[in-house]
Amino acid sequence: MSLELFDPTGEPTPTGFCSAPRLTSVEGLRIGLFSNGKVNADKLLRYTAEVFEQQANCNIVIDSGKRNASRIAEPQVLERIANDVDFLITAVGD
Amino acid sequence: MTTKTHTLTDELSAIDWCYEQGWTDGLPVVPPARERVERFLMAAGRPPEEIVARHPATGRECSVQSAAINAVMAGCQPQYFPTVLAALEGLNEDAYNFHGSTASTGGSAPVVIISGDIRDEIGMNASVNVFGPGNRANATIGRAMRLVIMNIFQMIPGISDRSTTGWPGKYGCCIAENILNSPWEPLHVSLDFPPEVSTATVFAASGFYNVENHYTSDPKLLLDTFADAMASLGALTDGQSLVVMSPEHAEIAASGGMTKQDVQAYLFEHASRDPEEMLSKGKWPAGHPGDGLAEGERGNGAFRRGRTPDDILLVVAGGEAGGHSAFLPSWSRGRNSIYQTKAIGVCLDC
Secondary structure (H helix, E strand, C coil), X not given: CCEEEECCCCCCCCCCCCCCCCCCCCCCCEEEEXXXXXXXXXXXXXXXXXXXXXXXXXXXXXXXXXXXXCCCCCHHHHHHHHHHCCEEEEECCX | CCCCEEEEXXXXXXXXHHHHCCCXXXXXXXXXXXXXXXXXXXXXXXXXXXXXXXXXXXXXXXXXXXXXXXXXXXXXXXXXXXXHHHHHHHHCCHHHCHHHHHHCCCCCEEEEEEECCHHHHCCCCCCCCCCCCCCHHHHXXXXXXXXXXXXXXXXXXXXXXXXXXXXXXXXXCEEECCHHHCCCCCHHHHCCCCCCCCEEEEEEECCXXXXXXXXXXXXXXXXXXXXXXXXXXCCCCCCCEEEEECHHHHHHHHHCCCCHHHHHHHHHXXXXXXXXXXXXXXXXXXXXXXXXXXXXXXXXXXEECCXXXXXXXXXXXXXXXXXXXXXEEECCCCCCCCCEEEECCCCCCC
């Protein structure tokens, strides 16, 4: 006897998502900070970014975030940021 | 519609296999065999590929068939499935915010409240032990919601579901309104649905508080007990509230001629604290501007549960005896989740 079961996990995640290419060096790159708005998230982001500023001559060019921590970031905001930075640091504080 | 399938040798090994795949909530599931799922699809009468919910962050989609698979696993019977679909449609509304509510450390559970004749048609419990175990429909409709959230939307405890403590309602929480012992109109009528329709309301709750008062027959003193619970320092936010009033408490509240709207208004007025206390006790961070409302909107300087009396969802349910009711606060500490109500088995906008 055999039993055929349906998979309960549904269809795969829709395409359109892909990883950004790996950076080979962070020297002198432009940093974006994107906070989710939780308390102290901004401090953690800036502290982390300062390490890159001090050790790799990076510059913080964007310091932004979501207005609502429990909602996804607006796609147009992320797209604008992606065009202006070389890498983004984001964090979740709670 | 093609869906991935797996071949197992027998039911018992299939139960263990589902555990191994991480497809359960910790309890055994009913193996989603083809013939079981097909009976659910017949009960729904909707195209299997129809999408009923979509995750706003990942884009993952829940089809009617995917929902049926998980409803089978939850132990539902086919006749419950239209109710499951209506609840999922409520979850899908932007105002419910199901990503935030299912990922948050706040540990919310989608509490499903059924109003209307379908309660009896599918054998739900609206009476004794309404939140507790023992009724298949109540238990499995609620459970189906959780399995969909975990399996289809991949909101997995410890990974994408970061609830600090969670609460037992996350296994499943579904009740029916006890309209037979209610002094007021049915919930779905209060929410402007046609009387002949049945509805599923989903409310993102972060916990359960038993409100007990056995000795007063004064409506206002009774409601003060509720207001005090709703304004407890650990629960007070301006998020919404679900108040499930037992028949005994509802009878007392209505004895002085109070309508459901009067009760909501009284609770809204009295479930409050001084904003200064919210700051001094660390409920708000240092530098918080206050209750977030404009000066003219604040009522006598009080910080209230919700923004209007309609933010208090009032339902009568539970056994006829016992001075016990329930207050469930919204997961949202503000306006990030608003309860949603959908008609079951009918399209009112078509």
